Amino acid sequence: MRNARRSFLHWTLAATVAGTGTFGASLAHAQADYPAAGKTIRLIVPYPAGGGTDIIARSLGAELGQNLNATVIVENxxxxxxxxGNTLVAKSPADxxxxxLGITALIQAPAVYPKVTYQVSDFAPVSLIARSMDVFMVPRSSGITSLKDFIAKAKADKGMSFASYGNATSSHFNGEQFKRxxxxxxxxxxxxxxGPEMAAVLGAQVSSAFVDATAMSPHLKSDKLNFLAVTGTRRHPSLPNVPTFGELGFKGLxxxxxxxxxxxxxxxxxxxxKLSAEVxxxxxxxxxxxxxxxxGLMPAxxxxxxxxxxxQKDTPHWAGIAKTANIQID
Incomplete structure (x- = not known):
């Protein structure tokens, strides 16, 4: 963790120094010549085609190629x-x-997997493209309309559940943090x-769920759901009446x-x-x-x-939850 933090400070310092113009002429030349004529840029998506990461990459890649006058190929x-996919990029030439095109799991994996084939410090960040959040929801048939009501019922009924979109995902982390x-x-x-998680809560097969805002968006007007709270520091634009957990007095979400x-x-x-400016x-x-x-995302x-x-801020946050809740993948 200390090495990773040193790398974050290095990124920050490098960006600052570059901004002052103290980098050598050779580096300025590298920017001017990038991308070289006829050279293909590979945009790696570490997930299957058709998902949110892939959709963003293909939209972004098309525009990036046009702006840079280069061929950008998206590879899943x-x-x-x-x-x-993360490791492929980490081990690639730094040119x-x-x-x-990475997601939060990039920095969560080292905290939950016994062996990870890359380090977070193997990457240089270019740009935050968009933020997401998890929406905490319950089946409307439960009769629960507030987080206060949910907690009261959960304390009285020890058999209640929360769904996530997978072990060691942000929704799992957030669920464990909320429980504590x-x-x-x-x-x-x-x-x-x-997808399967959303189907489960719509079908009232679970008591509650932390659902990614992207998966939630098509169901905003569903009469089968009640939205109780959202993670992050700001309310979701499509759910202006749903408070953040922080507004309700909960920390760590x-x-x-x-x-x-x-x-x-x-x-x-x-x-x-140069890449950052274009993105x-x-x-x-x-x-x-x-x-x-x-x-359902918030553009950045x-x-x-x-x-x-x-x-730098998020890495110890997720690692701390993983340690406290003993979230591990064998």
Whole structure:
């Protein structure tokens, strides 16, 4: 963990130094020549085609290729909960031609898997693309309309459950953190993704669920659900009347999920900055902003330094929950 934090500070310092113009002329030349004519940029998605990460990568990749006057090819490299694709990028040449579209699991995996084939410090952040959050919901048939009511019922009924979209996912972490904060004992019901999890709560097969906002979005007007709270520090734009856990007095549920771009750690800073500037412009266009919002996400488009700060803050947060709740994957 200490090595990772030192790397985060290195990212922040490198970004600051680059901004002052004290980097050598050779690095400035690297930025000017990037990308080289005829050179293909690979945008690696560590998950299967058709999912949210893939959709974002293909939308972003098309615009990035046009802006850079280069060929950007999206390659899906699923496997080992994203670690296969993550590792591929971590071990690639640090020249800006292999890019990762990563998610929060990138920094969560080292805390829960006994063997991870990369380190978080193997990556240099480029930009935070979008934030996500988990929505805590219950079947409307339960009659529960507030978090206070849910906690009271959970304390009286020891058989209640919370669903997640998988073991050692953000929803699992958030569920365990909520249990500890609320002093309730809920049975964890992990599902193989947000789709099956959403079906379970719609069918009242579970008492409650932490559902990713992307999977929740198509069901905003469902008469089968009651939304009780959201993770993160801001209310979801589509659920303005649903408070955050923080507003309700609960701590440790402030971290958002995220989608972000990374390159191998030793990529020259001018190349990182050039990619970051392009991603920021793309994310902030009306078309991309709408596309991300329609997915239930909160568009960001940050600098490399800002994304490094997110990682620096979030990594110990998730690791702490994993340790306290003993979340481990064999």
């Amino acid at each position: 490299k699923p496997g080992a909960s994203g670690m296969l 800006g031609y292999t890019i990762l 904060q609320a002093g309730v004992d809920l049975v964890h019901a992990p599902y193989a993704g947000s 402030e971290a958002n999920g995220w989608f972000a771009m990374f390159v191998p750690a030793k990529t020259p800073q001018p190349i990182v900055d 920021q412009k793309i994310v902030k266009t009306p078309a991309m902003t709408k596309r991300l919002a329609d997915m 488009g940050s600098t490399a330094k800002e994304m490094a700060e997110v990682i």
